[in-house]
Amino acid sequence: MKQNLTLLLILLFVGVAFFINHSHSQRSLSHSTIKQSSPQTPITSNDNYPLQSVNYLETYIEDIINHGSSQNLGFAYGDMEGGFADKEAAKKITAYVITLSGKQPTHPEWVKEGRTFYISNCGGCHGENGKGIHGTFPDLTRKTLLGIARRLND
Numbered sequence: 001m002k003q004n005l006t007l008l009l010i011l012l013f014v015g016v017a018f019f020i021n022h023s024h025s026q027r028s029l030s031h032s033t034i035k036q037s038s039p040q041t042p043i044t045s046n047d048n049y050p051l052q053s054v055n056y057l058e059t060y061i062e063d064i065i066n067h068g069s070s071q072n073l074g075f076a077y078g079d080m081e082g083g084f085a086d087k088e089a090a091k092k093i094t095a096y097v098i099t100l101s102g103k104q105p106t107h108p109e110w111v112k113e114g115r116t117f118y119i120s121n122c123g124g125c126h127g128e129n130g131k132g133i134h135g136t137f138p139d140l141t142r143k144t145l146l147g148i149a150r151r152l153n154d
């Protein structure tokens with residue numbers, strides 16, 4: 001009788017250990033799947049809009065917020081990672097960033113909220129006023145952003 005109880009306890013222990021191990025490996029599997037499904041996508045160019053249009057600038061900025069910027073623009077910090085803001089906030093931040101160079105965004109109604117998101121998600125590097133830090137973080141108030149200027153010169 002005592003032996004049976006010991007056997008039962010051992011079986012129970014092995015079962016629990018197996019269950020924990022199994023759910024753990026499943027979790028790490030789904031984790032790596034998520035990571036693989038969001039690779040750093042390159043900046044997409046948009047042939048529908050002329051390079052100097054606000055529409056093009058909006059796709060450029062939104063794309064950088066979502067996917068980052070690895071354009072070797074010449075800043076000591078190096079690359080900018082994507083995802084400092086979520087996709088919804090990215091649209092609003094974009095509207096605000098457009099105004100930094102004195103342009104009128106497609107959705108002016110997003111500017112106010114976009115500014116708030118900008119200050120908490122981007123201001124740490126690009127500065128609250130958008131002027132960046134010379135040599136380290138790009139100035140977003142330039143009339144033509146560096147990545148756009150480079151495409152214009154191509």
Ligand code: HEC
Pocket residue numbers: 060061064065069070071072073074075077078079080081084085093097118121122123124125126136137138139140144145146147148
């Ligand atoms: C950790 C610092 C950091 C944060 C936070 C950051 N950036 Fe950047 N950003 C950079 C760096 C560095 C570059 C230059 C990268 C390169 O060389 O491609 C850059 C490049 C850019 C460019 C391209 C500039 C040009 O002249 O073409 C834009 C636009 C931009 N960032 C917007 C944003 C916005 C909007 C946010 C907030 C959602 C943000 N960044 C958050 C560091 C940062």
